[in-house]
Amino acid sequence: MKITAIDFETANEQPASVCAVGVSCLEDGAVEEKYYSLIQPEKEVGYFLSGNIMVHGIHPEDVKEAPHFKEVYLEMKPYLEDAIVVAHNARFDMGCLRAACLLNGIPLPHFDYFDTVELSKRVFPQLAHHRLNDMCSYMNIDLDHHHAGSDAYGCLMIVANIMNLAQIYDIDELLKQCNTKLRHF
Numbered sequence: 001m002k003i004t005a006i007d008f009e010t011a012n013e014q015p016a017s018v019c020a021v022g023v024s025c026l027e028d029g030a031v032e033e034k035y036y037s038l039i040q041p042e043k044e045v046g047y048f049l050s051g052n053i054m055v056h057g058i059h060p061e062d063v064k065e066a067p068h069f070k071e072v073y074l075e076m077k078p079y080l081e082d083a084i085v086v087a088h089n090a091r092f093d094m095g096c097l098r099a100a101c102l103l104n105g106i107p108l109p110h111f112d113y114f115d116t117v118e119l120s121k122r123v124f125p126q127l128a129h130h131r132l133n134d135m136c137s138y139m140n141i142d143l144d145h146h147h148a149g150s151d152a153y154g155c156l157m158i159v160a161n162i163m164n165l166a167q168i169y170d171i172d173e174l175l176k177q178c179n180t181k182l183r184h185f
Contacts, residue, residue: 001171002027004083005156006076007148008096009056011063015092016099017045018069019058022148023079024156029169031156035076036149038066042103056146069100080109084171085185088132088155090115094185112182114175116158122178123162132158 003026011017023035040046040063048060087093090113101108120130127138132154136143141157144150159171168174175182 002032002083003086003156003159003171004079005086005152005159006080006093006097007087007151007155008093009058009146009148010052010096011041011058011060012045012047012049012052014045014099015095016103017041017047018096018100019048019063019066020056020148021072021076022150022152023076024149024153025079025083026156026160031153031160033079034149034153035079036147036152037072037075038063039072040064040066040068042068044103056148068104070104070106073101073104073106077109080111083111084182085111085113086116086155086159087113088116088135088151088158090117090183097185109185111185113185114180114182116155119162119175119178119180120158122180123165 005024007022008018009020011019018039019041020038025033053059117130120135133143133145135158136154139161141154143154163169163174168177
């Protein structure tokens with residue numbers, strides 16, 4: 001089973017204002033693919049807020065020549081097909097994917113997904129925080145936090161480390177044993 005981690009960064013408070021995406025895939029026990037792209041947000045949601053820039057460091061001039069979401073989606077769609085998708089704080093990333101698809105007239109993809117925040121809380125209840133940077137630090141995973149490519153890879157490595165810890169390499173069984181919900185997009 002292919003597991004695909006996804007992470008978006010946004011230009012502002014609008015979920016459709018995606019300005020970067022990172023994707024990492026785990027298949028047959030190995031990280032098979034990594035994908036990263038800056039994205040030029042659509043005009044309707046294309047303004048950048050200083051707070052968002054402070055978080056991810058992406059400025060309007062950085063995406064001036066970047067592809068639009070429609071182009072990026074065509075490149076990332078194969079990673080979502082026939083995969084279980086995962087994100088850290090999945091509500092945010094699934095909201096971005098949904099909003100960007102709807103804004104661009106792209107039919108919504110269909111896949112099952114889960115959240116590594118929920119999984120981390122189930123497996124490591126003793127930790128005070130389960131943010132991506134905290135979990136990666138705890139598991140000694142290198143992370144360039146808020147770089148979408150690094151965040152997707154970090155999320156995927158959380159899953160891989162938990163699989164190794166539990167000695168369960170079937171994702172459905174792991175989620176069942178860890179009482180983590182698999183949701184449908």
